[in-house]
Amino acid sequence: xxxxxxxxxxxxxxRDDIICAAQKIFFEKGLPSATMDEIAEAAELSKGTLYxxxxxxxxxxxxxxxxxxxxxxQMFVDATPPEKPTLRRITDLGDAYYExxxxxxxxFRMYQYFENPHFHKQVSPEMFxxxxxxxxxxxxxxxxxIQQGIxxxxxxxxxxxxxxxxxxxxxxxxxxxxxxxxxxxxxxQLKVDLESTMRxxxxxxxxxxxxxxxxxxxxQLMLLQE
Amino acid sequence: xxxxxxxxxxxxxxRDDIICAAQKIFFEKGLPSATMDEIAEAAELSKGTLYxxxxxxxxxxxxxxxxxxxxxxQMFVDATPPEKPTLRRITDLGDAYYExxxxxxxxFRMYQYFENPHFHKQVSPEMFxxxxxxxxxxxxxxxxxIQQGIxxxxxxxxxxxxxxxxxxxxxxxxxxxxxxxxxxxxxxQLKVDLESTMRxxxxxxxxxxxxxxxxxxxxQLMLLQE
DNA sequence: ATATTAAATGACTAACAGTCAGTAAATGCA
DNA sequence: TGCATTTACTGACTGTTAGTCATTTAATAT
Numbered sequence: 266x267x268x269x270x271x272x273x274x275x276x277x278x279x280r281d282d283i284i285c286a287a288q289k290i291f292f293e294k295g296l297p298s299a300t301m302d303e304i305a306e307a308a309e310l311s312k313g314t315l316y317x318x319x320x321x322x323x324x325x326x327x328x329x330x331x332x333x334x335x336x337x338x339q340m341f342v343d344a345t346p347p348e349k350p351t352l353r354r355i356t357d358l359g360d361a362y363y364e365x366x367x368x369x370x371x372x373f374r375m376y377q378y379f380e381n382p383h384f385h386k387q388v389s390p391e392m393f394x395x396x397x398x399x400x401x402x403x404x405x406x407x408x409x410x411i412q413q414g415i416x417x418x419x420x421x422x423x424x425x426x427x428x429x430x431x432x433x434x435x436x437x438x439x440x441x442x443x444x445x446x447x448x449x450x451x452x453x454q455l456k457v458d459l460e461s462t463m464r465x466x467x468x469x470x471x472x473x474x475x476x477x478x479x480x481x482x483x484x485q486l487m488l489l490q491e
Numbered sequence: 492x493x494x495x496x497x498x499x500x501x502x503x504x505x506r507d508d509i510i511c512a513a514q515k516i517f518f519e520k521g522l523p524s525a526t527m528d529e530i531a532e533a534a535e536l537s538k539g540t541l542y543x544x545x546x547x548x549x550x551x552x553x554x555x556x557x558x559x560x561x562x563x564x565q566m567f568v569d570a571t572p573p574e575k576p577t578l579r580r581i582t583d584l585g586d587a588y589y590e591x592x593x594x595x596x597x598x599f600r601m602y603q604y605f606e607n608p609h610f611h612k613q614v615s616p617e618m619f620x621x622x623x624x625x626x627x628x629x630x631x632x633x634x635x636x637i638q639q640g641i642x643x644x645x646x647x648x649x650x651x652x653x654x655x656x657x658x659x660x661x662x663x664x665x666x667x668x669x670x671x672x673x674x675x676x677x678x679x680q681l682k683v684d685l686e687s688t689m690r691x692x693x694x695x696x697x698x699x700x701x702x703x704x705x706x707x708x709x710x711q712l713m714l715l716q717e
Numbered sequence: 718a719t720a721t722t723a724a725a726t727g728a729c730t731a732a733c734a735g736t737c738a739g740t741a742a743a744t745g746c747a
Numbered sequence: 748t749g750c751a752t753t754t755a756c757t758g759a760c761t762g763t764t765a766g767t768c769a770t771t772t773a774a775t776a777t
Contacts, residue, residue, distance in 0.1 A: 272754090276755095294609070295607070295608075295609030296609075297523065297609065298609065300733060301734060301735080302732095302733080302734090310756080310757090311757045311758060312734085312735085312757085312758075313735090313736080313737080313756070313757055313758070314756055316734090316736080317755075317756075321735080322735090374607075374608065374609075377603070377606065380603065380668055380672050381603055382521075382600065382672060382673070383520075383521030383522075383524065383600075385672075397676075397680070425683070427681040428683050428688045430681075431666075431681070431685070431688050432688060432691065432692040432695070435661070435665035435666055436661060436662060438665055439661035439662070439664055439665035440657075440661055442665075443606075443657075445608060446606050446607075446608055447608070447611070450623075451657070454623070454630075455634075455653040455657070456653060457651070457653045457657060459657070461654075462654045462657050465654060465658065466661070469695070469696050469699035469700065470695050470696060470699070473696070473698060474695065498774095502724095526765085527764075527765060527766080528763095536725075536726090537726045537727060538726085538727075538765090538766085539725065539727065539766090539767080540726075542766065542767080543724075543725075547765080548765065548766090
């Protein structure tokens with residue numbers, strides 16, 4: 266009685282076909298300009314079918330965005346194998362975030378809508394919960410790493426790992442958002458290169474969070490990288 | 492021959508009526524859910540008239556947002572009179588940004604669309620240029636203040652003022668964006684209070700940028716504030 | 718009083734998200 | 748095999764919205 270299972274597989278396949286088509290169109294046009302008709306055509310399905318699998322345009326949008334989260338999570342994990350020294354893992358995590366931005370800028374751009382309170386209201390509670398769960402896992406990696414740094418007395422003992430994680434993430438996120446918006450704007454108007462600004466910011470914050478032992482190791486690490 | 496001038500004034504008045512109505516509706520609904528018909532009704536004008544004064548919904552949206560920029564600029568200037576000590580002016584500038592967020596959250600929220608590359612393309616070049624000009628002026632305040640700090644040997648001499656300004660602004664911006672998105676999400680999921688996280692971040696970065704002289708003054712300032 | 722110009726209107730078009738009655742295909746059963 | 752039932756899919760249709768433009772209304776000039 267493998268029929269039910271085959272059907273299940275086929276259904277999953279359809280969901281995937283739809284997401285692939287949606288990804289293509291959302292990447293090209295962005296949320297407001299992409300149309301469900303276009304997506305349906307790209308998926309070689311009728312529009313009605315799209316709504317059998319996803320409740321709304323916004324839900325479908327989030328489903329695509331979550332693929333990006335998956336990729337990001339994998340990149341985070343891959344960039345920080347436990348055999349590396351902890352401080353190295355922390356700096357490499359920052360680099361991995363930047364790599365994600367460069368390699369998957371379209372995904373990165375998608376998240377912006379998720380940060381908009383008005384967009385939130387358009388999304389089904391189920392999809393929202395699913396995102397939250399995904400998010401949680403990624404935060405776990407970052408926070409765990411900082412906790413490790415504290416345990417090894419590389420980072421200040423009175424540091425709150427969650428707080429530190431949010432601070433580091435905020436810097437990268439905000440900077441990359443501006444790079445995406447218009448890198449040239451900043452170059453021309455303020456004569457500033459955003460990539461080096463971001464590195465400077467990371468460095469300032471990290472050093473501020475470190476113990477003396479941490480700082481010493483960090484200096485060595487930086488020298489090695491030249 | 493005051494007729495032309497009166498007409499000019501009346502035209503300005505209409506532009507203002509429209510912005511006021513648009514502000515009300517955009518605040519309530521956000522960009523995608525607000526409709527031009529609603530705005531027209533609130534302005535007691537027909538929709539066609541709206542388009543005599545603004546090229547598109549997006550242009551009108553930006554016109555409203557620029558009012559917020561004006562308020563923010565004024566708050567920045569008011570919070571940093573030259574008679575205050577420079578370090579105090581710098582910390583007060585950060586506080587002023589946070590005050591703006593708390594008092595005019597609806598305006599703050601509006602800027603999000605401006606950070607979206609796809610939204611950019613919907614806006615007329617004239618309106619875009621107007622925004623840029625407005626922006627420039629505000630950056631001038633922040634960068635000037637940091638330059639002053641460097642001149643007074645409170646901040647590191649090798650610091651690039653534009654870079655430093657972007658770093659400080661990024662932190663505030665990113666944190667407040669998250670507070671706006673859903674303050675409780677962070678409290679519940681990560682047990683973190685975003686306001687204190689933001690203060691911690693500002694402190695880390697500022698101290699990282701300071702000379703020894705600056706740090707000494709900063710400590711005193713902090714003690715005074717308790 | 719009349720002509721000319723400027724301002725404002727709202728019915729109209731095209732495009733879109735989302736729906737749903739109907740069709741086609743697959744499966745279960747005799 | 749043929750028929751009944753369930754499941755998957757369709758695309759024409761509805762309601763809504765941004766933006767347009769021929770027409771009307773009001774103000775000014777002669």
